[in-house]
Amino acid sequence: MKHNRCEATSPALLEPSFRVLNIIGRDDLAHVYIADFGRDKIIEFVESLQPPIPREEKWVLIVSTSFGCPVKCIMCDAGNDYKGKLSTSQIIAQIDYLVLNRYPDSNVPAKKFKIQFARMGEPALNLNVLDVLHKIHCRYDAPGIMPCISTIGPSGAEQFFEDLLAVKNDKYSGGKFQLQFSVHSTDANARDMLMPFPKWSLCMISEYGKRFYQTGDRKITLNFALAQGIPLDPQVMGEIFSPDNFMIKITPVNPTFNAIEKGLQTYILPTDLDRQYEIIDQLKKQGFETLISIGENEENLIGSNCGQYITGYQKMKKIIPDSYTYAEKSRA
Numbered sequence: 001m002k003h004n005r006c007e008a009t010s011p012a013l014l015e016p017s018f019r020v021l022n023i024i025g026r027d028d029l030a031h032v033y034i035a036d037f038g039r040d041k042i043i044e045f046v047e048s049l050q051p052p053i054p055r056e057e058k059w060v061l062i063v064s065t066s067f068g069c070p071v072k073c074i075m076c077d078a079g080n081d082y083k084g085k086l087s088t089s090q091i092i093a094q095i096d097y098l099v100l101n102r103y104p105d106s107n108v109p110a111k112k113f114k115i116q117f118a119r120m121g122e123p124a125l126n127l128n129v130l131d132v133l134h135k136i137h138c139r140y141d142a143p144g145i146m147p148c149i150s151t152i153g154p155s156g157a158e159q160f161f162e163d164l165l166a167v168k169n170d171k172y173s174g175g176k177f178q179l180q181f182s183v184h185s186t187d188a189n190a191r192d193m194l195m196p197f198p199k200w201s202l203c204m205i206s207e208y209g210k211r212f213y214q215t216g217d218r219k220i221t222l223n224f225a226l227a228q229g230i231p232l233d234p235q236v237m238g239e240i241f242s243p244d245n246f247m248i249k250i251t252p253v254n255p256t257f258n259a260i261e262k263g264l265q266t267y268i269l270p271t272d273l274d275r276q277y278e279i280i281d282q283l284k285k286q287g288f289e290t291l292i293s294i295g296e297n298e299e300n301l302i303g304s305n306c307g308q309y310i311t312g313y314q315k316m317k318k319i320i321p322d323s324y325t326y327a328e329k330s331r332a
């Protein structure tokens with residue numbers, strides 16, 4: 001049975017100013033794209049796989065929602081140069097480019113077609129993201145579509161989250177939506193150091209999550225890019241969050257330019273996949289579904305961490321002519 005697509009919002013021409021400047025990566029893992037919307041407003045976006053899972057099973061797109069990011073998390077390179085929010089059409093242009101490049105008829109066969117609003121920018125600070133969520137629901141013939149919002153829960157974005165709850169219930173209920181809060185620590189001072197931007201407290205995230213989660217939904221993810229010396233208290237998590245509504249994901253601190261400069265050392269060792277961590281056992285004792293999420297090491301070499309590739313690209317102080325044309329041909 002085919003997924004019904006709204007003809008009124010079927011993919012058309014990309015943004016006239018949209019131009020891919022460069023591509024790096026591997027077809028069996030990830031490609032990172034740098035695109036220019038004119039006036040030196042540059043973003044990056046990504047398509048990735050999760051080896052050995054084939055593209056027909058799971059295909060992940062990661063798109064930007066702003067030019068740079070105003071949050072400036074110290075482990076992330078996306079906040080180095082903030083130049084404003086992307087429009088609805090500018091966000092969709094990234095998705096269209098990736099979809100139409102792979103599937104010119106807009107028929108995406110992936111059983112899990114995940115679109116993450118998690119590259120450059122805090123999505124909750126851009127109301128255009130909500131418009132995009134409405135439009136992509138029927139823009140592609142993609143029964144496996146599953147949007148994902150990754151957010152710090154910025155203060156002042158309460159209307160965004162109210163509207164997000166409504167669009168999730170209307171278009172993406174029953175496990176077709178993933179919400180993730182970047183938490184990183186249970187200590188308020190440490191959270192302010194890692195994410196120097198006004199944001200919701202853990203209690204506020206918990207209260208919203210109780211309203212957001214409904215039977216059949218995916219549990220809300222609490223993400224910790226855990227650095228050495230940063231507190232994560234399982235008892236505090238158990239007191240504030242319900243395992244019925246939330247799950248916990250622990251990831252390494254990726255070796256971005258900023259993380260290296262700030263001296264952040266990862267707690268989770270991506271090169272020691274069999275290592276056991278006491279903190280995981282303690283979280284599970286609190287009743288939480290808890291997982292360690294470690295990407296492929298080649299992703300660090302590709303530079304597919306948030307803002308890393310564009311930062312390195314800008315450090316070069318040059319654009320390689322026709323590099324995107326060459327990269328596209330090399331993928332054929």
